[in-house]
Amino acid sequence: MLVVHAVWADDALTLWAEDSTGCAVTASRAAAAAHPYAADAETLRAALAAAAGEDPVAKAESGELEVCLPSTARHPLPSPALPPPPGTVAARPRALRRWRVDALVVRAGACALLAALRGTASADLALGADLAHLTAVHAFAEHLVAHARLAPLVVGEEPCARWRPLLTGADAAHFADLAAALPPAAYAHLDPAAPPDAAALVHAVLAALVDETARTALAADPPADAAPWTAALVGDEARARHLDPALADRLRESFDAAHRTTRPRLLLRLAEPDPEEAEDAWRLELWVQSAVDPSLRLPLRDLWRGEGGAWLGPDAETAALRALDRAARVFPPLTRALEMLAPDTVPLTLREAHAFVRAAAPRLDAAGVTVLLPAWSERAALGLRLTVRDRPPAGRGGVGADDLVDFSLEAALGGQRVDLDALAELARLKQPLVRLRGRWTMVDPAALRQTLEFLRRRGRGRMRRSQALALALSPAPETPAPIESADADGALGALLRGDSEHRLTPLATPPGFHGELRPYQRRGAAWLRFLGDLGLGAILADDMGLGKTVQLLALLADERARGTAGPTLMVCPVSLTGNWLREAARFTPGLRVRLHHGPDRPHGNDLARLLGRTDLLVTTYGVVSRDADELAAIPWRRVVCDEAQAIKNSGTRQARAVRGLRAETRIALTGTPVENNLGELWSIMEFANPGLLGPAARFDRAAGAGDDGGRAAALLRRRTGPFVLRRLKTDRAIISDLPDKQEMRTWCTLTPEQASLYRAAVDEMTERLDDTDGIQRRGLVLATLSRLKQICNHPAQFLGDGSPLAGRSGKLERLEHLLAEALAAGDKALCFTQYTAFGDRLAPHLAEVLGREVLWLHGGTPRPRREEMMRRFQESPEPMVFLLSLKAAGTGLNLTAANHVVHVDRWWNPAVENQATDRAFRIGQRRDVQVRKLVCVGTVEERVDELIERKKALAESAVGAGEEWLTELSVAELREVVRLAPEAVAG
Structure with a gap:
């Protein structure tokens, strides 16, 4: 399988790909810098031609590209769309490292290729997040051209004519969304030490795609006007032609009119003190920005000097001063600029800089002022790191939720470890912005003090394994800071890393099971048993047809062979009761299976006697809802919900009744990925592991934090990932296990x-x-x-x-x-x-x-x-x-x-x-x-x-x-x- 990536470099679409075989790199490369899983250029060309046709890649040039990727000490981490290469174990990235890859450079016809690749996905080819984002930008470019939301512009020292987008109203909002969604892989070719301006980067790509789209459309339907300026804007060949200087001047006068329809915006950029400067030497730089073309920016000092800025219009200076006056009403320190003759920079103290980041910046943005803040302002500064180590077993085998483990907690600021002494010093200073090892971080002094006191009292010790798991995944309200990372060994470490399925010994075909378990089914049954032994619930969300029923029956047969006591209650839709009875009779004829349904179903003592000779009791959601009190009083060994989407609406009587059942462990079976709807996820996870995600209202607030740089989504994956096993038929490891029919x-x-x-x-x-x-x-x-x-x-x-x-x-x-x-x-x-x-x-x-x-x-x-x-x-x-x-x-x-x-x-x-x-x-x-x-x-x-x-x-x-x-x-x-x-x- 190839995962195709793309960046926009040197005004061209540049593509490269990861190969799941891990053997596509030619031997002539230097091993130290070559990406070990990158596809060669001809393999990529053939894959693109198969997916998009020969024409879009016919003129693509072979080349090389250097990209910075999250890596371990030995290899780059694979794309999320690509299964790890054989023999690769999951590892946290230690740093961004530069790798060299073969690439295809598309200088003409990028739009045709992006259009052909849009939405493309198969078992052989997938789009990386960067290429998928580029196809979305191209779709936006097509929308702008189709609705005539573009204008001509003269650019460059050697003047050329270009089409540029006009971004107003809903289009401006959509552009902002595209800029916010820019994935890191899209700028992996740039210097990682200087994070790019996402808006400028996306606008440059959008402008190029709008220009190519408009030229192609006009070439197909040429305008009647044959004037020189018309010819310069029609057809791809005309892009390279330089305009006559006199013509360029005349065109600028008419073209700039389109850009004067909206006033320029004030742009404020917060600059940190240099390392050798005092901590109070913060600066607010003043810029002006085109409201039509966000990539066009000019320092205010150049505007006062009359240098550049013709595209801003004749009243740009007046508009800038008025915008500065309005901004000063929101952030008073800006009044210092109004007292200057030609303001370009406003000095700020440390506390003023903090106030600007915390309070003023959101209000200024809402008032139409562009604000650029340092990258650290968007990150959660204060966090905790948890370390858990297994203790030697006390004379008994197996792994249990009540086993004691050693734990320790330490603070981290801006991703950097801070010991108690340093934390105490920072708490004493009570500064909202601190410089730690040369890097600035924003902190809450009260939170620092609370964290220090918490770590002194409860920073290390022993706790039950189940408590350590709860602390790692869903800290209690009294924990003063979020757990940003957890390092554990043994069974708990495998669970938190999400690779327990592959690290566990697959379940051998248990006695009494009639049939052959496929390798992935043996791993799935072992995973269910592992979580059950820890007293934890599981969500088996395998794709339709991969045998969720078989894996559960194998688990029950294994428990019966091990002498595990207690009945399992299977809750399913009415239409599936017969399926469970027949499948159990086929695969596990030795299991004592009973149907609990209909008006003649037993109650009270009769039901108790029946359960004494039952391994699996099959019932329906309707029966559980009607007999909620009676069934909730029974101590079940396990409760299983098949087609668990039946309890996705947490407030229904049916969902409440199922969650009210008492059980040592719980399993939810569903062929629908539970990640698709966050509200439904809470309900299903609340059944499988009660309390793990906290109250529904708190979960909804956290899950709805969509503008936090992905932190809420990452936290959600960390909390739920260990308990959800999802395999797809398109996975190579699964396909190899399946028959043809x-x-x-x-x-x-x-x-x-x-x-x-x-x-x-x-x-x-x-x-x-x-x-x-x-x-x-x-x-x-x-x-x-x-x-x-x-x-x-x-x-x-x-x-x-x-x-x-x-x-x-x-x-x-x-x-x-x-x-x-x-x-x-x-x-x-x-x-x-x-x-x-x-x-x-x-x-x-x-x-x-x-x-x-x-x-x-x-x-x-x-x-x-x-x-x-x-x-x-x-x-x-x-x-x-x-x-x-x-x-x-x-x-x-x-x-x-x-x-x-x-x-x-x-x-x-x-x-x-x-x-x-x-x-x-x-x-x-x-x-x-x-x-x-x-x-x-x-x-x-x-x-x-x-x-x-x-x-x-x-x-x-x-x-x-x-x-x-x-x-x-x-x-x-x-x-x-x-x-x-x-x-x-x-x-």
């Missing part, structure tokens, strides 16, 4: 309405069966089987009355959920049904529920329409669902864009179903294909499925076409096949 049953239940219709159809058949024979008997059986299959699909299909579809079919509910997860993962899915009339109703219903168009192909689809739908499905980059009639689309189609296949209803002929599946699983398919067959538990669908599997085990040819072989069964066998079992009904 993964077939599975998806178990569904019937609604009461379906069950009533089903029983009526069965009763009618059994009454007439004894009175028929021969062809009549065969016809009766086939007709009844068809009715039962339609009822299992949906009551509206059986009744044919055009009634609504929503909320009446357990199978439809499961189908909606499966497709929603596939679309959320960016995948495409094929759905097969043998009933055209049902498909006519199903396609618009799914389109409404999923919020996307659902293609529908059947026997009556005209050939041109059929080919158009196939083309759209194969070529569209968007996730999509294609519903197909089994007869019309079972053969002859190539739909390899899909990696999900769902058989809504069964043809009961494996050969026919396999032919349909092969529309996606065929030559040209590059991804693993997941095939799901929807089966209603306790119905004819499940029993026929079992019969088919038994016949397939004997010989594939023993199964005939369709359902006709079923007509040869005896009366007793038929009655058993169509019987409705109690577990089939959802409510």
Whole structure:
């Protein structure tokens, strides 16, 4: 996999890439400076050509680039979009280090390449944060050109004509957002000792992209005017032409008018004292800035001297003085400038500088004055560093949450360690700005004093492992400063680093588990056991189809083999109860599994006696909500929530009831990444680890701090990361573990309405069966089987009355959920049904529920329409669902864009179903294909499925076409096949 990066250097788009194989560096390079995982230029060129086409990279020049990246002592840290290279262990970066990489330089056609790469992502290529940001800037440039929000400008000592953006109103706000979102990788080629001005950097890129976009648009539709100034602004070749000086002067006069439509802005820059200067020698430098082009700045001293600034307009001096007068009303020390003849700098004391940063700067910014502050003003200055060390075990094996560990805390200011003596001296000085080892830091003197007292009283000692974990992740309110880093060894260290899954010994296939665990499933089960042994909850958020059910059953089988006592309560949606019963019977037949649902479920002593001989009790969210007090009184060994998004709304009765259950440990299973919605994350994490994230209101405030340089998000990841295991099918380590085609049953239940219709159809058949024979008997059986299959699909299909579809079919509910997860993962899915009339109703219903168009192909689809739908499905980059009639689309189609296949209803002929599946699983398919067959538990669908599997085990040819072989069964066998079992009904 390649992760492609880009910077804007020397007025050109410069791209380089990291290679997940880690072996793309040529041997001729100097090993000391070469990036060990960088792709060579031709590998990058080929990857870009495959993703964006040959044209955008045809003129790209090969070159080299030096970039400063977070690194350890031996290697650069990989991009977050790239899995660590083999053999690389997670490590904290020690410093920024310069590395040399092969690069491609695009001087002409950068816009075409950025447009082609926008949104591109695959298993082979991903965009780094820097390149993704550049594609966003290019999209903004296209918006400005499309809405004519640009103006011509003459630039350079040797004058040239350029298009420049006009940024006002909402466009100015969007530009500010782009500048604030500039990732560090975007300026990795610059000197790290002098952090760039993000606004100026982004504006330079935006101006270049606007110019290229406008020239390309005008070249496609040339203006009628053939004047020299028009020619200078049309076409890429004209960019290099120098204007006649006389023409340039005339153009400047007319072009500058566009920039005088808005007044210039006052810019104030706070400058620190030089190292040899006194601590009170702060300065506020006065500048003026174009309101249209933020990159155009001029010191006020040059404006007073009449040097430059023609672009500011004839009244620039007056406008600057008026802006300075307004700013002085917000920050009184600026009145000193008004007393000077030609002010350019205002001296400030240490306390005035602190007041400017803390109070005045936000108010000045709101008043339209640009303020530039030192980088340290945005960082949390005072923090604590926690060190935890395991104590030798006291004669027992294993790792427990109540084990004692040694801990120590020390203060850090601006990222620098401060011992108690230095902290005491700083607290004595009571200064809000301090210079520590040559670097300035802003501190709260009261917080310094509180931290000093706290460290003297509670700075070191022993505590339980669970207390150390809570301190590292979510310090108590009495902790005077945030824990900015935690260094731990042993099990706790692995957990905090987030690599415990890879450091743990994978779980061996436990006794009583029937099946083979894939390597990533063994690691996942070991991770669940590890957290459980620590008394901690877990969120297993593996991608759909990676086997969350299997990993949990393996954990239960392992605990039963180890003699761990206590029942596990499984809480799931009604439609999944049958799935858990069937999967447990298949993989762990030795587990004592019970269903706790329906009006006849036991209560009181009966329930207590049942739990005494139960390993896994399967129930529903509705039952937990209704029996909340009774179930909360039971000391469960473990509570598991499947489809945990059911408790994402923390205030619902259902979520409160589930969180109120008592358990030694808890597990949440969800195929949806919990990071997507922060409010939902709190609710799920509060179930898994109560109290970890604090009260909901405090969490909402912290999570909403979006303008803090990413500190809130980083803190959130640090607190939740150890407890969330998320693997994707696109991960190389996971893909290598998966088969090419993964077939599975998806178990569904019937609604009461379906069950009533089903029983009526069965009763009618059994009454007439004894009175028929021969062809009549065969016809009766086939007709009844068809009715039962339609009822299992949906009551509206059986009744044919055009009634609504929503909320009446357990199978439809499961189908909606499966497709929603596939679309959320960016995948495409094929759905097969043998009933055209049902498909006519199903396609618009799914389109409404999923919020996307659902293609529908059947026997009556005209050939041109059929080919158009196939083309759209194969070529569209968007996730999509294609519903197909089994007869019309079972053969002859190539739909390899899909990696999900769902058989809504069964043809009961494996050969026919396999032919349909092969529309996606065929030559040209590059991804693993997941095939799901929807089966209603306790119905004819499940029993026929079992019969088919038994016949397939004997010989594939023993199964005939369709359902006709079923007509040869005896009366007793038929009655058993169509019987409705109690577990089939959802409510």
